Amino acid sequence: MTDRVITDEDMDREVLATYGNEAFLSPEYLEAEKRLLWPKVWQMVERLEDLPDVGDWLTYNVADESVIVVRVATGDSGEAFRAFHNVCPHRGRQLVSVPDHLPGLNSKSDQPVHSVRGKNRKNFICGFHGWTFNTEGQNTYILDPQDWQNRLTAELTCLSTVKVGTWGGYIYINMDPDSETLESFMGRAGEILSHFDLAKMRYKWRQWAIYPCNWKTAIEAFLEPYHVAGTHTQLLAYGNYYAMSKQYGWHSVSSYDTRDVDFQMNEASGTTRAGKGDDPRRSTYELIRENYETVNFSASTETLVNAASRLVEELPEGTPAQEVIAHWMASAKADDAKRGVIWPEIPGDVMAEAGLAWGLWPNQNILHGVTFALCYRVRPYGDDPNKCVFESYALERFPEGEEPQTEWVYAKPTAENWGSVLEQDFSNMEFVQKGMKSSGFRGTLPNPHQEQKVINLHRNLARMLEGRGAPKPLFDSN
Ligand code: FES
Ligand SMILES: [Fe+2]
Numbered sequence: 001m002t003d004r005v006i007t008d009e010d011m012d013r014e015v016l017a018t019y020g021n022e023a024f025l026s027p028e029y030l031e032a033e034k035r036l037l038w039p040k041v042w043q044m045v046e047r048l049e050d051l052p053d054v055g056d057w058l059t060y061n062v063a064d065e066s067v068i069v070v071r072v073a074t075g076d077s078g079e080a081f082r083a084f085h086n087v088c089p090h091r092g093r094q095l096v097s098v099p100d101h102l103p104g105l106n107s108k109s110d111q112p113v114h115s116v117r118g119k120n121r122k123n124f125i126c127g128f129h130g131w132t133f134n135t136e137g138q139n140t141y142i143l144d145p146q147d148w149q150n151r152l153t154a155e156l157t158c159l160s161t162v163k164v165g166t167w168g169g170y171i172y173i174n175m176d177p178d179s180e181t182l183e184s185f186m187g188r189a190g191e192i193l194s195h196f197d198l199a200k201m202r203y204k205w206r207q208w209a210i211y212p213c214n215w216k217t218a219i220e221a222f223l224e225p226y227h228v229a230g231t232h233t234q235l236l237a238y239g240n241y242y243a244m245s246k247q248y249g250w251h252s253v254s255s256y257d258t259r260d261v262d263f264q265m266n267e268a269s270g271t272t273r274a275g276k277g278d279d280p281r282r283s284t285y286e287l288i289r290e291n292y293e294t295v296n297f298s299a300s301t302e303t304l305v306n307a308a309s310r311l312v313e314e315l316p317e318g319t320p321a322q323e324v325i326a327h328w329m330a331s332a333k334a335d336d337a338k339r340g341v342i343w344p345e346i347p348g349d350v351m352a353e354a355g356l357a358w359g360l361w362p363n364q365n366i367l368h369g370v371t372f373a374l375c376y377r378v379r380p381y382g383d384d385p386n387k388c389v390f391e392s393y394a395l396e397r398f399p400e401g402e403e404p405q406t407e408w409v410y411a412k413p414t415a416e417n418w419g420s421v422l423e424q425d426f427s428n429m430e431f432v433q434k435g436m437k438s439s440g441f442r443g444t445l446p447n448p449h450q451e452q453k454v455i456n457l458h459r460n461l462a463r464m465l466e467g468r469g470a471p472k473p474l475f476d477s478n
Contacts, residue, residue, distance in 0.1 A: 005470045006459055011247045014448035016474040019458050021436040021443070023469040024214040030385045032465045034063045037362065040176040040464065042185045044364050044377060045069055045083075046115075048169050049202060049403075054079060055135070058117040059086055059098050060173060063380045066098050067162050067173055070121060072135045083162035083173045084137045088126040095124050095133070095159070100382075112210055114389075114408040124159075133159050169199035189251035192354050196368050197344040198395065202403040204298065204372075206393035207411040207418065211426070213433035215363060215378040215388035216457065221425045221432070222365050222376050223457070225254060225356070226450040231424050234294075238287040239275045243356070245452040250460055252453040255355030280321040281311040284328060296419030298374040298394035299367060303341070307332035336371060340399035343370050359453045361460055371397040386433060392422065445474075 006017050022029050045060040046069070057070035066086035074080050088095045102111045123140065124133045132141035137159035145152055163174040165182035167190060172182050183190065211218055221227070228241035235241065244257040275287030285308040292300040307328055315327055333343050346354075357367035365376040373395040381387040391408075398404070415423035435441065446455050455471050462470035 002473045002476050004473055005462065005467070006455070006473055008247055008249065008456075008459070010473060011448070011452055011455060011459070014452070016445075016448055017455050017471040018443045018445060018474050019455075019469055019471040021441060023458060023461060024217055024433065024436050025385055027383070027385060029465070029468055030063075030380065030383065032468055033380065033461075034065075036465050037461070038062050038065055038175075038380075040174070040179065041362055042165070042172050042174045042179065042182055043362070044360075045171040045173050047203060048166060048171055048199070050117075051081070051171070053119065055120040055122065056118075057121045057135075059096055059115050061098055061115065061379075063382070065175065066094060066096075067175070068096055068124070068159075069164060069171060069173065070135045081164045081166070081171055082135060082137065083164040084133075084159035085162060085175070087160070088128065088131055089139075089157055089159065090126065090129055090131050090142075093126055093128040095126055097127065112410055114208055114410070131157070137161055168193060169201065185250065186360075187249060187251065189248050189253070189358055189360060192350055193358060193366065193368060195344060195346045195350045196354070196370065196373070198366075198368070198373060201371075201373060201395035201397050203406040204394040204396045204404060205296065205409075206391070206406055207409050208389060208391040209411055209413050210381055211388050211390040211413060211429065212386060213388060213429045214385050215380045216461075217433050217436075218378040218388050218390050218429050219359075219363055219365060219376065220454050220457065221429050223252075223254070223357075223359050223453040224447075224451045225256070226447050227425075227428070231428060232421055235290065235421075237276070238283065238290050243450050245450055246355075247452055247456040247459075250361035252359045252456045253353075253355040254357050254359075254450075254453055257449075279317070280324040281315050281317075281319060284308050284321075284324055285311055291421075294419055294421045295374065296392075296394070296422060298372065300369065301332075301372050301396055303336050303339075303371065304328075304332045304369075307335055332371075336397070341371065341397050343397075346370065359457065362457070392418070446471075 006015060043062065046058060051058065051069070051071045054071050054073045057068060060067045060069060067083050068086045069081055069083045072080055072082050086095050086098065096116055098116050099113055102113055121135060130141065130143055131139060134140050138154065139157035142152065142157065163177065163179065165172045167182055167186055224245060225241050225243035228235055242257045242259050243254050245252060245254040275283030277283035288300050288308045289305055292305050310331065311324060311328055314331070315324060336343060354368065357365060359365055363378050367374040375393050375395065377391045379389040381389050411417035413423065413426040448455070458469055458471050462468060
């Protein structure tokens with residue numbers, strides 16, 4: 001290993017890299033994240049549709065931070081979001097209590113708390129001494145203010161504000177007043193994904209768990225398709241899962257690739273591709289059905305699966321793979337149009353660059369399609385580097401008025417709750433966390449072609465965490 005820190009240019013050249021285990025195990029590293037990462041980075045809070053009306057509010061909690069986000073009416077009869085640190089400026093009580101658990105009848109029925117939410121909020125009243133704040137964060141009531149010799153000012157007694165923005169149907173916050181804009185932070189990744197019009201998608205299901213591994217161990221289990229052959233062995237019957245990955249500054253993308261450049265074809269990229277086998281009419285259907293049914297009915301849609309099931313009837317034997325895919329897409333698009341689901345038009349070059357899945361810095365994964373997205377988010381859980389809050393959710397484009405009503409469901413990580421593919425991913429995460437503690441672990445050897453998103457995560461963490469855990473070139477000569 002060298003002493004030089006890896007650069008984005010190194011990664012573009014796929015220089016071999018390594019990094020140690022401190023990012024996953026070290027309490028000091030977790031403390032550094034609490035100081036240098038979470039208070040300074042744009043992070044996704046929730047989908048916009050969860051706060052549809054003025055007065056709707058929720059808490060967003062990450063490590064030791066808690067932020068209140070509320071939808072307010074603005075003077076010009078518009079609406080906006082406001083966000084505040086969830087702390088009373090008087091003596092520091094959480095303004096809105098966010099308990100770790102809601103008490104059940106006995107300890108076994110305790111429900112972990114995902115977030116605290118409500119509607120019709122006009123004021124936030126502190127439960128300790130009754131100081132009161134409006135939804136703009138201004139103090140509107142203090143008991144006995146004269147006792148402070150009338151020297152309390154609006155600046156001393158207001159809530160601390162947090163920057164808030166929206167992108168792709170999501171609400172984002174940033175606690176750093178000097179941060180770059182959300183738009184500039186999203187950069188090229190945001191531009192590409194904007195073509196998929198995620199804002200018009202809605203939750204199909206959403207689940208979460210407190211899981212026994214570091215938040216990075218968890219998100220990394222979903223950043224690269226290199227693990228598919230080893231972990232999801234049953235999927236090899238339906239398709240090849242060779243992947244490339246590429247850094248986009250803070251963010252990164254992976255795409256299907258092919259090991260043999262002579263066989264590189266357009267349909268090898270993205271989630272809509274022909275499966276393995278001699279008859280692409282059949283293999284396309286088998287691949288998509290298998291994916292859909294074993295990933296908790298996500299990463300595709302009913303419309304796409306049904307349209308694929310008709311390929312054998314609708315196309316003659318021997319139709320080339322590219323034509324099969326084109327026909328499948330056109331007929332699914334027409335089926336969706338009939339039920340009022342209109343596909344966005346995505347230019348071919350954007351589609352090619354969009355790849356299979358994006359890792360949005362620092363903790364958001366989006367595996368996107370034209371009419372669906374399978375997404376993950378992971379956050380640290382309290383002070384324990386061995387625990388995280390793991391979330392997965394499926395988005396889909398629904399006919400207006402037919403969007404399902406969903407909420408966050410706490411779900412133990414079992415195949416029954418999450419589907420057999422996610423259960424296989426869970427079966428690694430806990431044991432990666434344990435394995436890295438071995439005194440015989442010499443540091444990681446990530447695949448520079450297929451696992452570049454993972455390397456990029458650590459490169460960016462090191463950028464914000466004063467160099468901690470920076471990936472370095474494995475060899476002096478590259
Ligand atoms: S701590 Fe909130 S009113 Fe005293
Ligand atoms: Fe997986």
